């Protein structure tokens with residue numbers, strides 16, 4: 001493992017849209033079942049509930065890998081430090097394991113944001129730092145300006161969306177890849193190819209999609225609000241896809257990913273050149289597109 005890298009558990013629980021009692025109970029149950037990695041974000045408005053779930057589980061803090069993310073609206077250096085502290089206060093933790101920049105924000109110079117993020121790490125608010133939704137060019141720029149190792153890029157990946165160039169760039173810069181939307185918002189369970197492959201192992205399409213990712217060394221953070229699905233999504237370490245099955249899934253994924261490959265540079269260019277009100281509209285549009293890509 002290169003210096004500065006983080007040991008990120010291969011499976012974690014995503015918590016987008018989980019709030020209140022459902023969030024507390026799901027986090028608690030996931031940890032009781034064996035999950036050791038929980039993903040949240042300032043923007044999910046559930047850090048308090050996630051923190052309560054962590055404590056309710058009875059699992060030792062040192063055994064859990066907690067990731068949270070700073071919203072792009074807080075990337076100005078002072079705001080970033082404040083946002084990091086507020087996140088810890090809501091989680092009721094003294095530090096998180098991984099703190100990410102949630103999305104690139106071209107309205108704030110990246111070197112300033114990174115310097116603030118590195119400072120927050122040196123102050124002991126997080127064990128590791130990283131990014132999310134960064135494209136290849138963003139990564140190259142980020143690594144150039146960061147005075148602390150960036151250990152991860154969290155990106156949308158599933159059996160419909162493959163990002164070989166991006167994952168290669170992450171690896172070249174010693175960054176782990178964490179896949180969000182790893183079961184394409186449940187769509188993986190309806191896919192004929194995944195279902196057929198899964199049948200041979202007694203596994204669902206969702207489990208095959210997760211297995212395809214972890215078998216490439218990519219961490220996955222599927223979200224569910226249903227306790228029975230927590231165990232389903234976790235049971236992906238007792239079978240192995242053959243090389244032919246891995247390639248078949250990759251070929252489906254690559255076909256659909258072309259859309260993302262075309263859209264990303266266009267989005268980056270527009271965010272850099274358009275005035276602020278237009279970029280807000282664009283950001284919303286891109287998120288809607290991301291939903292389509294995720295499934």
Ligand SMILES: NC(=O)c1ccc[n+]([C@@H]2O[C@H](COP(=O)([O-])OP(=O)(O)OC[C@H]3O[C@@H](n4cnc5c(N)ncnc54)[C@H](OP(=O)(O)O)[C@@H]3O)[C@@H](O)[C@H]2O)c1
Nearest residue numbers: 014015016132180181182183184185186206222223224225
């Ligand atoms: N960095 C970013 O910008 C970013 C963006 C999006 C998400 N994320 C993170 O990544 C996590 C995962 O992504 P996601 O929540 O968008 O999508 P996802 O995990 O691919 O899909 C979640 C959806 O799939 C359903 N589901 C879960 N397990 C299932 C199964 N075994 N069979 C069928 N359906 C199943 C869930 O419904 P039920 O609740 O009914 O089970 C939920 O509607 C998020 O929760 C969040 O933590 C990060």
